[in-house]
Amino acid sequence: MGKSVRVKSFELVTRDISDVDLNLLHGLSTAVGWPHRLADWDFLRNIGHGIVAVDGIGRVFGSAMWFPQGEDFATIGLVITSPRTQAQGAGRWLMDQVIERCACRNLSLNSTKAAFQLYLSLGFTHEATTFLHRGIVSGLPFPPSPDAALCELPADQLAEVMACDMRAFGYDRSRVLALLSEIAVTCVLRRNDKVVGYAMRRPFGGLHVIGPIVADSDEDAIQLASWHFQALQGQAARIDTREATGPFTEFLAQCGLSVEQTALTMSKGRRFLNRIAAEPWVYGLAGHALS
Incomplete structure (x- = not known):
């Protein structure tokens, strides 16, 4: 058992997330309206680290996870407190422990509006807004560019996209991408025999998530998304x-995906988002927990 705290009438202690039944984690996210399936929890638990707040009889009251990406960076996600302990200090208690365990790393997370003030008080800085586009795929796919080639990339050839991703993301997340590729379909965009972008598609929360999407331009990001949309009609x-406006977001709307909610991208330590003109950029997130 880890550290303990009293929240209202509950005496809570921390346990490693790998020691907790998946059904209890699923029940926690369901209670706050998050879409994670058992399979999503299982995948994220295998890819990262986490702690869970439990009481004396094993009931789960909160969770928090972190995902190391490279030597000096981690993303934080799955920070959940049950409705009975929200606004009672359990979230701060869990986050204090995560920050302590990630002491030598720069951090980033995508915050709900409700948790924004908590993260500000913990030293996080707001950098951008993330827009969740969701819907039934419809409409005609974007016509392919004559000077670029799109094709599926086998998981064992993922090394081809790593340099491009590193330039866009800013950190080495090769381990995370390798694990994602095992459950995803990956499309790669080449121009003059050079990889200039890629996009993954995987099941999550009862639908298909397309991300990460990494490209040099809106037009290339559209090409990559369109390749996946062809397989997802209906x-x-x-x-x-994090694109608020522009051709990419207009294309998503034309294909039936509208903005349903937003999150706030925040960082602690080195600034996370550093967009450079004519360089690859992350047009689509791998996920809120993985960024």
């Missing part, structure tokens, strides 16, 4: 992006 899809 099905529910989701793309999370």
Whole structure:
């Protein structure tokens, strides 16, 4: 058992998330309206680290996870407190422990509006807004560019996209991408035999998430999203992006994906988002927990 705290009438202690029944984690996220399936929890638990707040009889009252990406960076996600302990200090208690365990790393997370003030008080800085686009894929796919080639990339060839991703994301997340590729379909965009972008598609929360999407321009990001949309006509899809306006977001709307909610991208330590003109950029997130 880890550290303990009293929240209202509950005496809570922390346990490693790997020691907790998946059904209890699923029940926690369901209680706050989050879409994670058992399979999503299982995947994220295998890809990262986490702690869970439990009482003396094993009931789960909160969770928090972190995902190391490279040597000096981690994303934080799945920070959940049950409705009975929200606004009672359990979230801060869990976050204090996560920050302590990630002491040598720069951090980033995507905050709900409700948790925004908590993260500000913990030293996080607001950098951008993330827009969750979701809907039933419809409409005609974007016509392919004559000077670029799109094709599916086998998981064992993922090394081809790593340099492009590193330039866009800013950190080495090769381990995370390798694990994602095992459950995802990956499309790669080449121009003059050079990889200039890629996009993954995987099941999540009862629909298909397209992300990460990494490209040099809106037009290339559209090409990549369109490749996946061709396989998803009539099905529910989701793309999370920090693009507020422009051709990419207009294309998503034309294909039936509208903004359903937003999150706030925040960082602690080195600034996370550093967009450079004519360089690859993350147009679609891998996920709120993975960024």
